[in-house]
Amino acid sequence: MGKVTGFIEYQRELPTRRPVEERINDWREIYQDFPLDKVRTQGARCMDCGVPFCHTGCPLNNIIPDWNDLVYRDRWREAVKVLHSTNNFPEFTGRICPAPCEAACVLGINEPPVTIKVIERSIIDHAFNEGWIKPEPPPTRTSNRVAVVGSGPAGLAAAQQLARAGHWVTVFEKHDRIGGLLRYGIPDFKMEKHWIDRRLEQMRGEGVEFIAKAHITSLDELRKEYQAVVLAMGAEQPRDLPVPGRELKGIHFAMDFLTQQNRRGAGDGEDQSKAILATGKHVIIIGGGDTGADCLGTSHRQKAASVHQFEILPRPPEERAPSTPWPLWPLQLRVESSHEEGGIREWAVATARFEGDADGNVKKLHAVRVSPAPKFEPIPGTGFTLDAELVLLAMGFTGPVRKGLVESAGLKLDARGNIATENYQASIPGVFAAGDSRRGQSLVVWAIAEGRKAAEAVDAYLSK
Secondary structure, eight states, X not given: OOOTTHHHHOOOOOOOBOOHHHHTTSOSOSBOOOOHHHHHHHHHTOXXXXXXXXXXXXXXXXXXXXXXXXXXXXXXXXXHHHHHTTOSOHHHHHHHOOOHHHHTOGGGGTSOOXXXXXXXXXXXXXXXXXXXXOXXXXXXXXXXXXXXXXXXXXXXXXXXXXXXXXXXXXEEOSSSSSOTHHHHTSOTTTSOTHHHHHHHHHHHXXXXXXXXXXXXXXXXXXXXXXXXXXEOOOOOOBOOOOSTTTTSBTEEEHHHHHHHHHHHHTTOOOOGGGOXXXXXXXXXXXXXXXXXXXXXXXXXXXXXXXXXXXXXXXXXXXXXXXXXXXXXOOOOOOOOHHHHTOOEEEESEEEEEEEEOTTSBEEEEEEEEBOSTTTOOBOTTOOEEEEOSEEEEOOOBOXXXXXXXXXXXXXXXXXXXXXXXXXXXXXXXXXXXXXXXXXXXXXHHHHHHHHHHHHHHHHHHHTO
16 A cells, blocks of 8 residues: 555655744634645555554554555545545544544554645645536435434534435524534634534435424424434533532533534524633633633634633653553643643643632632542642632533433433433434444544444444
């Protein structure tokens, strides 16, 4: 695969990020264009490694060596067919997936791995630019109608697969626009939303119907009108921080902050009295993961006075930790684009309490440094206080929102509070679940894989 000696001759190369002083003044994607000849060179680095562990690193089991080889040989149209054979939306994964495939790349044992993510994104963008991506409606239709609740990556993948299998599919979304967390949870500087819109046009051409502003709180009516229902509502129940002062104004869940900014960027109106803005404020972000980094980049662009990001876990090592050897996903320090843009990032910090003013606004954060997991015990003498006018809680999610549809339907939950399933079918016949609502908070690549597998289970159920 690729050039036989390519991994020896060529070095790993990535697209360059736009200068910090430029990109923090707009909301456009941060990466500059990467010429196709450079993409071909990167494809040449793919080894004929015998057992391509990148397949197992990828939840979608993408056939990575094959499309790397096709890109190297300048056979782009074939490359996109191979790419689409396992992944409905490579334009999403090619932008926001953390690339577990690269962590499992055989070349990555002792050299920088193949730039799989960049090649993937380049293939699909080139295919769209060339006009190769068209609707693929089925040759025949069944009489079956399927409802998909939620229009994130799991719901969209399930909908597209079911429509191509010949079923009539309707996607319901509670928000104003289709896309779920792809649209409302991912900042524009990581993924601009016109990528979603062009894919939705293809799906409409395949017969998928989209209904926005439709907050489904009961399954009763859907089950009367549709032969199957797929629940792909995500895991939107945020993890809270039960410490003194949590009730103060100015303390918000990260997703509320990010969603507002994405609505703003789309030109949607908002209630100014409820606006969550970092502008001119001392911002504290609690949580060191991707969502926290997204809050960091958003705060920079909103011109915060200062930003601190805290993580309760210890600082990871600079290189892959011995506890996560190849081909496992490595425990190691990751520096996102937002971290390059400023702010102070600290580890092994726990929030003790918040302090407010006479009007109930948060003004101070009291914190302490802690010992490693699992105890996270406060270290005596390490307490400190920071100014805090906006606090964003980015500590992950605990599963799907139970109040509403899940509780009213009486759906069984697993030990972690997610919708329990057997072969993607929930405890109610004809009702299926996919994505984060079934497996818990996870990656976009897992969501697409879940949507595809759920669609396969639904199709088998309807074909009985």
